Amino acid sequence: MSKDISPKKVSESKSVMTEMVMPNDTNPMGNLMGGNLLRWMDIICGICAGKHCEANVVTASVDHVSFTSPIRVGDIVTLEATVTRAFRTSVEIFVEVFAADIKGFNNRKCNHAYYTFVALEDKNKKPIPVPAVIPLTEIEQQRFNSAPRRREVRLILSGRMKPEEAKDLQEYFLQNKL
Numbered sequence: 001m002s003k004d005i006s007p008k009k010v011s012e013s014k015s016v017m018t019e020m021v022m023p024n025d026t027n028p029m030g031n032l033m034g035g036n037l038l039r040w041m042d043i044i045c046g047i048c049a050g051k052h053c054e055a056n057v058v059t060a061s062v063d064h065v066s067f068t069s070p071i072r073v074g075d076i077v078t079l080e081a082t083v084t085r086a087f088r089t090s091v092e093i094f095v096e097v098f099a100a101d102i103k104g105f106n107n108r109k110c111n112h113a114y115y116t117f118v119a120l121e122d123k124n125k126k127p128i129p130v131p132a133v134i135p136l137t138e139i140e141q142q143r144f145n146s147a148p149r150r151r152e153v154r155l156i157l158s159g160r161m162k163p164e165e166a167k168d169l170q171e172y173f174l175q176n177k178l
């Protein structure tokens, strides 16, 4: 039986994870260690991608991540991941990270990132086609529209695409007279 890859709404795979920062998650300053946060981000994005693709997925790349606001031991960290767009065998996932203290005060956004996952066939572990994304809200549509440009940047930076092949980026630069 062939796999169902009918298009899916973003809400169908939205994934949320909540963690409390424990002492063994921190660096010597008592802040959440960047590597631990990246691990949680990777996990929640992988869950979201797996749900959307209904397949096993692997992380192919992570875009730039800045750590703008320190997260303290005892803080509650909430990670929200949504799919932005599907390509042929890969999906782009957007993750936002929020932190607050245990009483819910000092609630703030700490960072965000885009992850790319590739869906693999169970037996031979080869990339397989993924369902398209149906963007419904304005922000979902914006992220959907801008995804091809981000994809071209990461494919160029990873040496998988020549700059002259990046059609969406070229169009964007021309339209915006950059």
Ligand SMILES: CC(C)(COP(=O)(O)OP(=O)(O)OC[C@H]1O[C@@H](n2cnc3c(N)ncnc32)[C@H](O)[C@@H]1OP(=O)(O)O)[C@@H](O)C(=O)NCCC(=O)NCCS
Pocket (backbone or CB within 6 Å): 058, 059, 060, 061, 086, 087, 088, 089, 090, 091, 116, 118, 127, 154, 155, 158, 160
């Ligand atoms: C990701 C992986 C499956 C791609 O395999 P591949 O043989 O290069 O497959 P393809 O060339 O068919 O590419 C498959 C998809 O991956 C995408 N891709 C590959 N490398 C990428 C990168 N660096 N950034 C973004 N997308 C990438 C391709 O664009 C393609 O997407 P598309 O079909 O939607 O256009 C393979 O490189 C792999 O297994 N990497 C290790 C993954 C892993 O173990 N991650 C955990 C971290 S240790």
